[in-house]
Each structure stands twice: as C-alpha cells, then as structure tokens.
Amino acid sequence: MSNTKNDILTENSVPAARKSGINWLLWLSSVPLLGIAGAFAVVGQQQRTPVDTVAVVDELTVPNLQSAAPDVYWREERIQQGDSLGSLLSRMGVSDPAALQYLRKQTELSGLKQLKLGRTVQAQTDAEGELLGLQYMDADGVLVKVTAAGDSFSVSKDKVQMTVGTAMKAGTIKSTLFAATDAADLPDDIATSLSDMFGSQINFHKGLHKGDRFKVVYETMSYNGQVVQTGRLLAAEFINGGKVYRAVSFTDASGHTAYYTPEGKSLRKAFLQSPMEFTRVTSGFAMRMHPILGEWKQHKGVDYGAPIGSKVKVTADGVVTFAGVKNGYGNLIEVKHFGDFTTAYAHLSGFAPNLKVGSKVSQGDLIGFVGQTGWATGPHLHYEFRVAGEARDPLSDVVPIAKPMDDKVLPQFTAHASTLTARFDLMQTLQERNLD
Secondary structure, three states: OHHHHHHHHHHHHHHHHHHHHHHHHHHHHHHHHHHHHHHHHHHHOOOOOOOOOOOOOOOOOOOOOOOOOOOEEEEEEEOOOOOOHHHHHHHOOOOOHHHHHHHHHOHHHHHHHHOOOOOEEEEEEEOOOOEEEEEEEOOOOEEEEEEEEOOEEEEEEEEOOOEEEEEEEEEEOOOOHHHHHHHOOOOHHHHHHHHHHOOOOOOOOOOOOOOOEEEEEEEEEEEOOEEEEEEEEEEEEEEEOOEEEEEEEEEOOOOOEEEEOOOOOEOOEOOOOOOOOOOEEEEOOOEEEOOOOOOEEEOOOEEEEOOOOOEEEOOOOEEEEEEEEEHHHEEEEEEEOOOOEEEEEEEEEEEOOOOOOOOEEOOOOEEEEEEOOOOOOOOEEEEEEEEOOEEEOOOOOOOOEOOOOOHHHHHHHHHHHHHHHHHHHHHHHHHHHHHO
16 A cells, blocks of 8 residues: 555656656746846937937029020921922921022922922921921932021032832722822832833733733832832833733843743733823724725824823834924924834824934834824824835734844842742732731
C-alpha cells in the first residue's frame, strides 16, 4: 500500500516542476518588453524644441508675354471645281483687294490661274487678312513665291528637287477613251500616251466597246508629298473586245524610247491609224454625195471632225513634199514616206512652225492644225493614204511592223518588263478583293 502511494506522489511531482519552470520563462521574457515600454514612456515625455518661422514677402517681375511682332497666319487650300482666284483667296482668309488685283494683272503669275484640281496653294496673312505671302508649285515644277514688299509685292521662282515615283490607275470605257480617262482622273498627257501606245493595234475611233478596260503605270514627280508633274507612261494594259493587249515603254542605250509587248515585239507600225487624238470619224472612205458639188463621188480619204486649231500629227516618218494651198483641199500638207507610200492632210487652218517643203518629220510630230479651208462645210481634217499615187482606205490597210528589238538588250528588257507587268496582276487582285 505504501509503495503505491509513493508511486503516485512521484508522478505528481513532475508536472508541478514543469509548471514552475514555465512561469519563470514567461516572467523573464516579459522583461525586455517592459523595458521597451519604459523607453517609449521616457521619449514621449521629452519636450519638443520650438522652431522660429519668418514670413517673407517679395515682389517678382512678371515677363512681358506680348510679342512686338504682329500675328501671322499660314493657311493652305486645294483647288476646287469652279474656283476663281478670288474665291480661293477668300477661303484662305485673304481680305486684300489690292493684292487680288496685283495677282490678276501679273503675267508671270498666269500659272496660278491654270493650276489643276487638287493642287495646293499656301497664303500668309496678318490678323486683318492682308496678304503677306503666297506660294504654289506651277505645272513646270517651279516653286513660285509672292512676298509683300512695302506697298507692292515681289515674285521669285525656284526650281526644286522633286521625288520620282510611280502611280497606277485603271478605268472602264463607257463612251469614249477621253471620257474614260477623265473619269479615272488620268492626266491628259498620260491619256495621250495611252492612245499612242496602242494606236497601231486598236482603232480608238471606231473599235472601242462599252466595258473595255485599261490599266496604266506611269511616273510621277512630287514635292513635299504633292504630285506636281507626270512623267512617262511606263506600261499599260488594254482589254478591247475581250482581247488583252499589254505594252511596256523601254529606252535603249542610245536614248531612243519605244513601246514593246512584254515579249519584246515592237508595237510601232510604219503608220499610225489616225493622225489625231480623241476625235470622231465624220466621213469614211466610200462613195458619197459630195456636200458642195452635189454629185455622187468617191470619197478618197477619211474625215475627222474636230475644233479649229486641234493638233494634226504625221502618221509616219517621211519628208514634206508639199505645204500650201491646193484647189478644194485648201491648206494641204503632203508627205513622202518609204517605198510608194504618201499621206495628205487637208483643210488645215495653218502649218506647224518652220514646216516647209523638204522638212524631215518623224512619226507623231506636229505638222498642222485643223481648219475649214478649201471645200469644207465645217471644221475637220481630211486625211488620205496613198500607195503608188492611188488612194487607199487608211483604216483598213495592213501596214508593216517596225524593226524588232536587238537581241543583245532583250534580257535587260525582259527583267524590266516583268517588274512592270507584275503591277497589273497586283491591281487585278486588289480589284477582286474589293468586289468581295
């Protein structure tokens, strides 16, 4: 019994000792905390040293922000349909009758009145709208500046460096070639080159069909991002009656430029099909009632209706054998070509400067102007095509093609043509995507 009691006492003494040890540990661990609390209490009881403050008032000089120079404004406007010089200046905030009168009278500023739609003009004015300066790029790529100088103005012209680029455009025939090129916003000189390029393959007077299409790639010259001039027609595609024609312009080492198919075949024939651009045939090569004699007679040429003064070009290389007045022909030019071929151009109002018998002419050269001289009831060109002195229909005779390209330059041409014609495929892809 006693042994059991001792065992119980021994087991109870161990927990008591453990509790006593834990209490001591808790007391010892609290000592640092009490010290910290005491430290805070001591710091909190320290007095703060007062800081003296002084208010400082000083006057600052305010700079004069008003400029002694008058207010000046630059404005830019684009030429719009129906614009006059006065309406253009008004849109740019110019209210200066004296300046307007000066600009209208200056002959050296005539190019300002001939700017095409879309061209830009910049004007500098003061707050009252008086013109201080004006500048624009003329059709020849010259930067024209007008600057106020006392009670008048001074004019300066500077040739600027322009950036050469390329442009691509396409159009569809609805009536005439000229109407289609206008609708496509194609420059007039490029439209003329397009007619020349395919002039020996396509009859632009009688052979066009509604729905015929064309694509062109041509050079542009720009200044400050604005197209100022157009350069050469580089390549073109014309779909006429479902048949595809492609041509590329190529300049050889001698500087001679001609049109070729992408395979290198020359498009230049011995004779152009027409001596004029964008005209209509008013009378063909056939029997007809003579409008003046009143007799049934053979009409030995083709008549092209056009306004007086329209340009007439020679259809092939040759030498002028006659330039003067001849019977019912009125003012007439006759040109002798190779072999037995001759051409005649009648009812002219005048001849090209310096043209005379013996003058050598090249295909496409200007030789005269449409008129109504001789036996003519209205302004037109009478054109004759003769073989060994006998008149033939100039719209039906097949003429030989010019000499082919030199084989030595063919590889260079092929690479050049491939680069340009690839643009037609790109344009076709873009058009198809737009339709989708």
